[in-house]
Amino acid sequence: MAKRYWLMKCEPSAYTIDDLQRDGSTAWEGVRNYQARNFMRDDMQLGDEVLFYASNAEPSGVTGLAKIVRAGYPEKLAPWVMVDIGFAKNFKGTVPLETLKTTKGLEKMVVTQKGSRLSIQPVTKDEFAIVLTLAKTIRSSHSSHS
DNA sequence: GCCAACGTTGGC
């Protein structure tokens, strides 16, 4: 099956891309939404690429990349399912949701739709590539020019 | 912290 692309949300108070970089990989436990579970159970495959999204952040947005390093397997608590994700890249900053919403080609991206609360979302190959391009334009938050 | 949007639960 061809490689797929995903977006996975997490609040920074729970887990960040920095944490994933430190840990190398982590089990994505605790998803309690059937649609998101079905994506993990049925569609996520080893090697799929993931946009790591910080929700409830300042600003909320994509902060890095991950990849699926273990396909769906059951949690102790049925009927829930988890995957393992591995660290791929830590952006120098955030690609904010606001930028995603105003970027041509991302009009249909799930995360830019109003009321999109789903914590695991499919992303098209084109959308993924556009977000990568946006990430390259991030200026380091540490830089200050006069 | 507010609250709109959405998912889930449970009485009927």
Next chain:
DNA sequence: GCCAACGTTGGC
């Protein structure tokens, strides 16, 4: 199977 009540998500 409807739908009101309730709980959660997540942008702002």
